[in-house]
Amino acid sequence: xxxAILAIVAxxxxxxxxxxxxxxxxxxxxxxxxxxxxxxxxxxxxxxxYKPYPGAPTALVGATVYDGAGGQINNGxxxxxxxxxxxxxxxxxxxxxxxxxxxxxxxxxxxxVIDIHSHLGDYASPAVEANSDGNEMTSPTTPQVWAExxxxxxxxxxSRALAxxxxxxxxxxxxxxxxMGGRSVTLKNVPARTxxxxxxxxxxxxxxxxxxxxxxxxxxxxxxxxxTRMGNIAVDRxxxxxxxxxxxxxxxxxxxxxxxxxxxxxxxxxxxxxxxxADEMAIVIDMAKEMGYHVTAFHHAVEAYKxxxxxxxxxxxxxxxxxxxxxxxxxxxxxxxxxxxxxxxGVCVIIHSDDxxxxxxxxxxxxxxxxxxxxxxxxxxxxxxxxxxxxxxxxAMGIDQVTGSLAHGKMADVVLWNGNPLSVYSRPEKVWIDGxxxxxxxxxxxRPVSDFELGQPGEGDVK
Numbered sequence: 001x002x003x004a005i006l007a008i009v010a011x012x013x014x015x016x017x018x019x020x021x022x023x024x025x026x027x028x029x030x031x032x033x034x035x036x037x038x039x040x041x042x043x044x045x046x047x048x049x050y051k052p053y054p055g056a057p058t059a060l061v062g063a064t065v066y067d068g069a070g071g072q073i074n075n076g077x078x079x080x081x082x083x084x085x086x087x088x089x090x091x092x093x094x095x096x097x098x099x100x101x102x103x104x105x106x107x108x109x110x111x112x113v114i115d116i117h118s119h120l121g122d123y124a125s126p127a128v129e130a131n132s133d134g135n136e137m138t139s140p141t142t143p144q145v146w147a148e149x150x151x152x153x154x155x156x157x158x159s160r161a162l163a164x165x166x167x168x169x170x171x172x173x174x175x176x177x178x179x180m181g182g183r184s185v186t187l188k189n190v191p192a193r194t195x196x197x198x199x200x201x202x203x204x205x206x207x208x209x210x211x212x213x214x215x216x217x218x219x220x221x222x223x224x225x226x227x228t229r230m231g232n233i234a235v236d237r238x239x240x241x242x243x244x245x246x247x248x249x250x251x252x253x254x255x256x257x258x259x260x261x262x263x264x265x266x267x268x269x270x271x272x273x274x275x276x277x278a279d280e281m282a283i284v285i286d287m288a289k290e291m292g293y294h295v296t297a298f299h300h301a302v303e304a305y306k307x308x309x310x311x312x313x314x315x316x317x318x319x320x321x322x323x324x325x326x327x328x329x330x331x332x333x334x335x336x337x338x339x340x341x342x343x344x345x346g347v348c349v350i351i352h353s354d355d356x357x358x359x360x361x362x363x364x365x366x367x368x369x370x371x372x373x374x375x376x377x378x379x380x381x382x383x384x385x386x387x388x389x390x391x392x393x394x395x396a397m398g399i400d401q402v403t404g405s406l407a408h409g410k411m412a413d414v415v416l417w418n419g420n421p422l423s424v425y426s427r428p429e430k431v432w433i434d435g436x437x438x439x440x441x442x443x444x445x446x447r448p449v450s451d452f453e454l455g456q457p458g459e460g461d462v463k
């Protein structure tokens with residue numbers, strides 16, 4: 001009853017001080033609806049209802065600007081208004097009179113951080129069985145399930161990712177207990193009562209696939225197929241063959257699983273494939289060619305460095321950690337130099353989390369990977385490393401045309417850091433999403449608190 005009353009009063013998720021103007025513009029008028037739309041959207045029976053919070057025309061001046069696309073501007077200027085980036089330049093860039101100036105001297109500006117691999121909302125905090133909704137492990141292939149139907153918007157993890165990590169967008173993936181875990185959903189990291197209120201407008205769906213130990217352990221342990229890696233591929237191939245028959249037909253009889261797979265074959269739904277070992281990634285690439293689809297990115301790709309040329313040739317991104325190692329056999333050959341070796345070979349590198357705490361430190365994870373490369377003589381500039389957790393993630397999620405870098409017309413998803421984001425001592429000082437100031441470390445009223453947290457220990461903490 002307590003929560004129900006609070007939800008009515010404050011909405012299912014609120015920002016502290018919101019009712020006193022926490023996220024309202026000076027005029028108090030609603031922001032215009034977003035004009036952004038990714039190119040690879042499909043028909044969606046649960047459409048996004050996301051509307052940006054109101055923002056004010058803002059000029060960040062004097063900071064070091066990393067644009068996410070490899071560019072660096074010292075003493076830079078970033079202008080944004082009406083939800084989009086207006087201009088990015090040096091100190092000579094004219095600033096309109098009605099823009100609020102924020103002095104960033106000694107600080108750094110980047111695009112909003114993006115996590116391509118998260119389970120927030122599906123494995124919500126507190127981590128109890130009642131909140132465990134990320135793995136539909138009732139069949140080796142469950143392409144019919146959609147991650148968005150498990151997302152709990154009140155998960156306190158969302159606000160922690162915003163405040164500690166500067167995360168403005170994230171992809172929620174189901175699985176990886178199954179070979180085909182279901183559809184992903186991409187979210188803007190904003191408070192909302194419903195998952196539709198968080199859904200990234202126009203973002204394409206992705207099919208979560210997995211190979212290796214997880215599916216064969218889950219189903220082999222039940223005495224059913226797949227029990228081996230060859231079983232994994234056999235089940236995958238037969239499922240794709242069945243889906244191809246469906247896709248070639250009139251598709252009048254609804255089949256939720258086959259509709260997802262047909263969307264992949266049509267090139268409208270991306271594929272995010274959990275896979276650790278290099279030899280297995282190579283087999284999956286061959287299977288994708290046999291069945292007529294494209295793998296967008298391999299996740300947890302700890303052995304990607306062994307097949308960097310293959311990944312580059314097939315235009316496949318590698319989403320990796322910096323130093324997660326040895327927690328199971330297929331992670332045994334992980335090396336901290338993985339990301340640097342991939343970057344040197346010209347592969348699209350992404351730093352991902354797969355963790356409710358790691359998502360708050362993607363910048364530090366990238367810095368560790370950069371340092372490992374430097375120790376072996378691969379010196380990757382800071383400006384390029386920033387792209388590992390901004391633009392490259394956006395590319396592999398199909399939303400890079402509208403976010404992921406600071407460029408004219410893109411969403412004003414922006415982080416002002418109190419120091420170099422690749423330093424362990426730096427933290428987000430301010431975070432804007434579509435030009436609305438959603439977090440301000442200097443203002444306690446802008447520390448987001450979910451409805452679930454109200455009245456609980458830790459409510460309103462500094463995160």
